[in-house]
Structures are given as structure tokens and as C-alpha cells.
Amino acid sequence: MLRIQKLTKRIPGGPKILKDITFDAFEGDFIAVMGGSGSGKSMLLKCLALQEDWTSGHYMVDGKDVLKEGFMAKLQHKRQVAYLEEKPFLYPEKTGLKNVIIGAVGHTPAWRRWTGMMRNDDYMGAMDLIEKRGLLDKAHTKAKNLSGGERQRMAIARALVHGAKVLVADEPVSGLDPHAADAVLGELKSLCKEQGIIVIAVLHQGEWAERYADRILGLNGGELVLDVYGRRLTQREKLLLEQ
Numbered sequence: 001m002l003r004i005q006k007l008t009k010r011i012p013g014g015p016k017i018l019k020d021i022t023f024d025a026f027e028g029d030f031i032a033v034m035g036g037s038g039s040g041k042s043m044l045l046k047c048l049a050l051q052e053d054w055t056s057g058h059y060m061v062d063g064k065d066v067l068k069e070g071f072m073a074k075l076q077h078k079r080q081v082a083y084l085e086e087k088p089f090l091y092p093e094k095t096g097l098k099n100v101i102i103g104a105v106g107h108t109p110a111w112r113r114w115t116g117m118m119r120n121d122d123y124m125g126a127m128d129l130i131e132k133r134g135l136l137d138k139a140h141t142k143a144k145n146l147s148g149g150e151r152q153r154m155a156i157a158r159a160l161v162h163g164a165k166v167l168v169a170d171e172p173v174s175g176l177d178p179h180a181a182d183a184v185l186g187e188l189k190s191l192c193k194e195q196g197i198i199v200i201a202v203l204h205q206g207e208w209a210e211r212y213a214d215r216i217l218g219l220n221g222g223e224l225v226l227d228v229y230g231r232r233l234t235q236r237e238k239l240l241l242e243q
Contacts, residue, residue, distance in 0.1 A: 028198070126157070
């Protein structure tokens with residue numbers, strides 16, 4: 001369980017980007033984050049992944065405040081939260097399999113990323129994740145030859161290879177055609193149902209959020225203005241995101 005209490009993020013010498021954000025996230029939740037440009041959506045994800053420092057607030061994980069723990073505890077939590085960028089970088093000349101094994105910067109030693117060397121356990125674990133993403137036939141295809149949807153699903157496998165319990169995804173279906181977007185969002189939904197992973201994803205299209213998410217958080221001007229469970233947004237609620 002994650003409990004976010006009064007998360008505030010201020011740019012040094014500048015404005016507050018996030019203002020007293022408070023919400024809980026439970027095992028298996030699929031939470032969509034919506035809001036207009038500049039509302040703080042991407043910054044929220046980066047704060048949850050500890051890629052950005054918090055100005056103030058409490059980050060409770062299983063009853064412990066991560067922000068008050070030592071360096072090693074923070075590092076351990078950071079490894080349990082996988083961050084999926086809008087356009088995830090994959091090494092174009094390496095296969096999908098090697099990209100998954102190499103992992104993301106911060107999770108894998110530099111020499112492993114440079115050489116692409118792998119142990120047998122790494123190989124089997126990565127192949128299992130790739131197979132579950134429906135990409136077994138693409139495991140030995142170079143990343144540059146994968147479609148947009150295939151790259152995104154391969155990036156999900158890479159994010160999970162280190163045992164992440166939380167996946168935060170910034171616009172995971174941006175630029176994808178409807179069929180590919182359905183595949184990616186269906187994959188994220190399955191992770192919640194079958195593995196109990198918490199998914200928190202920024203989704204720019206309301207229909208995607210309403211169709212796949214269990215819950216919708218709405219941001220406007222860095223403030224949490226909506227927290228809706230299991231239903232479509234009303235017109236008034238949609239207007240709250242645009243004001």
C-alpha cells in the first residue's frame with residue numbers, strides 16, 4: 001500500500017508545481033491521472049518514482065515513511081517503482097531481449113548496459129516476461145525494427161524484470177494507433193489483476209481512463225481536484241480539469 005500525504009513540490013526560486021496532493025493506492029489498483037498541460041501530472045509520477053525530490057509531504061509505504069528512511073531504504077524503494085517514459089528509450093541496435101536484460105539506468109551496473117552480457121537466470125527471467133507480453137517472436141528482433149506498440153510492451157517487460165511492485169507510466173499510449181493502445185493498456189490492466197502491481201498512468205484521453213482505470217485522479221494547477229472510482233466522468237468533472 002502507498003499513502004501519499006500532502007505531497008508538495010516547489011521549483012527552487014519558483015512556483016509550486018504540486019500542492020498538498022493526498023491519496024492512497026492499494027495492491028492491484030489501476031489509477032489514471034488526468035489534467036491539462038502544466039497541471040503537474042508528469043511531476044507527480046517523477047515524485048512517486050523518487051526521480052524528483054519532494055519539497056514536503058509524507059510517502060508512506062507499508063506503514064513506513066520512505067522520505068525519513070536512510071539512503072539504502074530509499075534506493076530499495078526506488079527499485080520497486082518502475083518509471084515508464086512516454087517514449088521509452090531502447091538501444092536501437094540491441095535486440096528486445098537484451099534491452100530487457102540490460103534494464104533501465106539506475107537498476108543495472110554500467111558494465112552490464114555497455115556489454116549486454118547476461119547470466120542464464122537473467123535470460124530465463126527476461127524471456128518469461130517477454131513471452132507474457134506476447135512478444136516471444138520479437139525477442140531477437142532489434143529494437144529499431146519493433147513497432148511503437150511493441151517497443152512500449154518491451155519497455156514494460158524491462159520495467160518489471162527487476163521485480164517492481166509499482167509501475168508509473170507517463171502517457172504510455174501517446175502516438176499509438178487504437179489497436180496498439182488497447183494492447184498496451186490491456187497489458188497494464190492484466191498486471192494489476194494477475195500480479196497485484198499498482199499502475200499509476202497519465203492518460204490524455206478520457207475514454208482510455210474511463211475504460212481501463214479503476215480510479216481517476218484529476219489535477220489542475222498542481223492541485224488534486226478529482227478522485228473518482230469506477231465510473232465515467234460527468235461533464236462538470238471534465239470542466240474541472242480544463243479551468
